[in-house]
Amino acid sequence: MSDIKLTIDGKVVSVPMGSTVLEAARKVDVHIPTLCHLDLHDTKMVNQAASCRICVVEIDGRRNLAPSCATPALDGMVIKTNTIRVLDARKTVLELLLSDHPKECLTCAKSGECELQGLAESFGVREINITGKAQSTYRKDVTTSLIRDMDKCVMCRRCETMCNKVQTVGALSAINRGFEAVVSAAFDLPMGETVCTHCGQCVAVCPTGALTENDATWKVVEALADPEKVVVVQTAPAVRVAIGEEFGQDPGTTVTGQMVTALRNLGFDHVFDTDFAADLTILEEGTELLQRLGKFLAGEKEALPILTSCCPAWVNFIESQFPELIHIPSTAKSPQQMFGSIAKSYYADILDIPREKMVVVSIMPCLAKKYEASREEFAVNGNSDVDLVLSTRELANLIQRSNMNLMDLEKSEFDQPMGASTGAAVIFGTTGGVIEAAVRTAYEVHTGKELPKIDFEELRGFEGVRVAGVDMDGFMLNIGIAHGLGNARALLEEVRDGNPRNIHAIEVMACPGGCIGGAGQPFHHGDGSILKKRQSAIYQVDREMPIRKSHENPAITELYEKYLGKPCGHLSHQLLHTEYAVKDKV
Amino acid sequence: MSVKTDLTETKFNELEAYMETIPVKKGELIRVLHKAQGIFGYLPEEVQKYVAKKMNVSTAKVFGVVSFYSYFTMKPKGEHDIAICLGTACYVRGAEKILDAIKRETGIEVGETSADGKFSITGLRCVGACGLAPVVMVNDKVYGRLTADMIKGIIDNYR
Ligand code: SF4
Ligand code: SF4
Ligand code: FES
Numbered sequence: 001m002s003d004i005k006l007t008i009d010g011k012v013v014s015v016p017m018g019s020t021v022l023e024a025a026r027k028v029d030v031h032i033p034t035l036c037h038l039d040l041h042d043t044k045m046v047n048q049a050a051s052c053r054i055c056v057v058e059i060d061g062r063r064n065l066a067p068s069c070a071t072p073a074l075d076g077m078v079i080k081t082n083t084i085r086v087l088d089a090r091k092t093v094l095e096l097l098l099s100d101h102p103k104e105c106l107t108c109a110k111s112g113e114c115e116l117q118g119l120a121e122s123f124g125v126r127e128i129n130i131t132g133k134a135q136s137t138y139r140k141d142v143t144t145s146l147i148r149d150m151d152k153c154v155m156c157r158r159c160e161t162m163c164n165k166v167q168t169v170g171a172l173s174a175i176n177r178g179f180e181a182v183v184s185a186a187f188d189l190p191m192g193e194t195v196c197t198h199c200g201q202c203v204a205v206c207p208t209g210a211l212t213e214n215d216a217t218w219k220v221v222e223a224l225a226d227p228e229k230v231v232v233v234q235t236a237p238a239v240r241v242a243i244g245e246e247f248g249q250d251p252g253t254t255v256t257g258q259m260v261t262a263l264r265n266l267g268f269d270h271v272f273d274t275d276f277a278a279d280l281t282i283l284e285e286g287t288e289l290l291q292r293l294g295k296f297l298a299g300e301k302e303a304l305p306i307l308t309s310c311c312p313a314w315v316n317f318i319e320s321q322f323p324e325l326i327h328i329p330s331t332a333k334s335p336q337q338m339f340g341s342i343a344k345s346y347y348a349d350i351l352d353i354p355r356e357k358m359v360v361v362s363i364m365p366c367l368a369k370k371y372e373a374s375r376e377e378f379a380v381n382g383n384s385d386v387d388l389v390l391s392t393r394e395l396a397n398l399i400q401r402s403n404m405n406l407m408d409l410e411k412s413e414f415d416q417p418m419g420a421s422t423g424a425a426v427i428f429g430t431t432g433g434v435i436e437a438a439v440r441t442a443y444e445v446h447t448g449k450e451l452p453k454i455d456f457e458e459l460r461g462f463e464g465v466r467v468a469g470v471d472m473d474g475f476m477l478n479i480g481i482a483h484g485l486g487n488a489r490a491l492l493e494e495v496r497d498g499n500p501r502n503i504h505a506i507e508v509m510a511c512p513g514g515c516i517g518g519a520g521q522p523f524h525h526g527d528g529s530i531l532k533k534r535q536s537a538i539y540q541v542d543r544e545m546p547i548r549k550s551h552e553n554p555a556i557t558e559l560y561e562k563y564l565g566k567p568c569g570h571l572s573h574q575l576l577h578t579e580y581a582v583k584d585k586v
Numbered sequence: 587m588s589v590k591t592d593l594t595e596t597k598f599n600e601l602e603a604y605m606e607t608i609p610v611k612k613g614e615l616i617r618v619l620h621k622a623q624g625i626f627g628y629l630p631e632e633v634q635k636y637v638a639k640k641m642n643v644s645t646a647k648v649f650g651v652v653s654f655y656s657y658f659t660m661k662p663k664g665e666h667d668i669a670i671c672l673g674t675a676c677y678v679r680g681a682e683k684i685l686d687a688i689k690r691e692t693g694i695e696v697g698e699t700s701a702d703g704k705f706s707i708t709g710l711r712c713v714g715a716c717g718l719a720p721v722v723m724v725n726d727k728v729y730g731r732l733t734a735d736m737i738k739g740i741i742d743n744y745r
């Protein structure tokens with residue numbers, strides 16, 4: 001593509017044709033503030049509402065100021081981003097926005113991370129001279145995973161772009177017009193009654209406190225303070241490579257040991273690892289894969305493909321959007337739920353306490369896990385297998401609130417037995433990881449031979465949809481991988497419409513990048529390189545583990561010997577498997 | 587299908603037949619909704635869901651469009667729909683007073699339907715009969731050059 005040259009604040013810059021003025025400015029480190037605009041290159045999301053006008057600049061020869069995020073860069077343009085006229089315009093825009101925004105920063109969940117607050121701060125807005133009509137007010141919508149407080153909506157419509165274009169869920173739309181305009185669900189229904197998958201990606205991109213997670217930190221504090229309760233915690237793989245960011249570490253810094261110490265200091269009685277349950281998942285799901293592969297090879301063609309079922313948002317998606325494929329996901333529960341189930345049976349027996357005395361807390365990179373834990377089928381007599389779920393951000397907040405600096409803490413190890421894990425488990429945190437872990441075990445069990453090479457580079461990466469063949473000693477197992485629900489939709493439609501590439505096993509994660517990009521992780525504010533760094537950290541942890549295949553985890557072997565019997569056996573079925581139901585929602 | 591008598595299968599079939607005449611569905615949502623409102627008289631949730639499914643867009647998106655344009659309504663019109671022009675010419679010549687009189691007589695607001703299902707009021711933009719301003723239409727009959735004191739008599743005709 002041909003390059004064009006333009007001048008921004010006296011600096012000459014050349015950019016490819018089709019770039020915006022904003023992109024050109026960024027290239028020469030001229031900072032132009034933005035609010036509605038968001039460009040997530042790696043997930044191909046561009047939000048170009050051009051509705052807020054905070055990014056205006058002056059272009060020589062044009063009478064009006066132009067929004068840089070939506071103005072194409074042209075050859076020979078001379079642009080000024082910092083004139084008094086520009087600054088004045090931006091300030092007016094801000095004051096307008098603030099005049100219809102609740103002044104609740106002291107109690108707002110987004111305080112400190114809010115882009116609107118950041119702008120007000122950097123512009124030194126000290127009073128708001130515009131007083132319009134009364135502020136628009138909307139009903140607050142609370143689901144198990146997220147809270148929508150639309151009084152704080154600035155109508156950037158990033159959430160709508162995320163939900164409809166990237167995730168293709170279609171739960172959100174702008175409704176009404178003028179002063180009444182707001183982003184909401186069909187018929188303005190509560191989100192819990194819609195096709196919303198609880199993926200939380202709308203929360204991950206909302207610049208303000210309009211969309212936030214349903215915070216459970218105080219409930220955890222209460223449980224910890226209750227002397228009658230035994231409080232057990234599990235931490236998901238993706239948390240350890242991201243939580244450090246909340247304490248000033250570079251993305252991709254692994255802080256497992258410090259995190260374990262922090263949890264112990266907070267008063268958790270047993271600090272365990274979801275990775276243990278991930279290894280367990282591999283044994284159950286891997287066994288199911290091999291059973292279904294056996295049937296397939298015996299001529300029962302509909303036994304495959306099999307779909308992974310670790311991602312609850314993904315399960316919600318298939319239940320409401322692909323009724324015709326409801327029979328193909330693995331029946332294995334997710335690692336979070338396997339953990340809860342085993343903790344409140346096997347481990348409660350070891351401790352010799354009733355399940356009601358135990359509180360299981362999960363630390364998850366995810367908001368959908370909050371919803372998953374609340375599903376009725378994951379409880380015994382109304383007592384949930386997993387009681388409370390905190391996001392990575394919420395845990396960071398809890399640690400800070402307790403006067404600890406994560407990075408000053410000594411490292412320590414998880415407790416046993418449910419803290420033992422392998423490299424196969426930790427890669428559950430990234431796109432491609434679950435299926436690679438499954439293949440490591442399935443290969444060895446199926447062929448009876450040792451894997452020639454543990455790393456399956458062909459399954460890794462960031463492409464939205466990837467298909468690769470894995471040689472199972474003669475049989476070519478075709479694997480499909482998708483991350484982000486829009487990509488999952490494309491792959492599922494392909495499978496539904498004849499499966500031309502003969503895919504046998506599919507891994508789906510609802511969030512871009514997989515759990516490392518989960519909606520409960522530290523905000524990436526549009527910087528895709530953060531996800532890549534978290535991903536490399538995950539593979540680094542895997543490489544450094546002494547054991548890298550799930551079926552070699554001794555604590556898992558012991559669990560089967562002492563308690564469960566064999567994978568996909570009777571007790572496994574009762575405790576570790578589930579079923580899915582078609583849900584007709586709008 | 588729905589139990590409501592006014593959401594008959596015949597009407598859905600008519601709508602489906604219409605949609606089949608549109609070769610490329612993309613970008614035609616408003617046209618289809620227009621037609622649907624013509625057939626059903628209003629756009630209840632069932633109809634919006636149906637259109638969403640057929641047009642392969644989300645129900646949220648359909649509702650977004652329906653709630654954006656004041657022309658679309660989710661409530662059934664009354665047996666007699668009183669449509670009042672609120673365009674500039676009519677407005678200048680006293681449409682507001684006429685509207686007040688209509689509201690007084692029927693006890694309902696614009697966009698509402700009376701409890702007995704008899705009357706509804708619809709607000710319109712210029713209907714192209716400015717010479718007759720202010721203008722009201724009841725069902726398909728046009729009443730022009732109105733004054734507020736004529737309203738009671740007109741409405742009584744339909745009681
Ligand atoms: S809810 Fe948040 S992301 Fe959605 S339009 Fe409002 S401010 Fe933007
Ligand atoms: S949680 Fe996910 S599915 Fe639900 S509204 Fe947000 S982006 Fe859409
Ligand atoms: S950031 Fe450009 S118009 Fe909002």
Ligand code: FES
Pocket residue numbers: 671672673674675676677711712713714715716717719720721
């Ligand atoms: S303004 Fe009423 S008919 Fe033109």
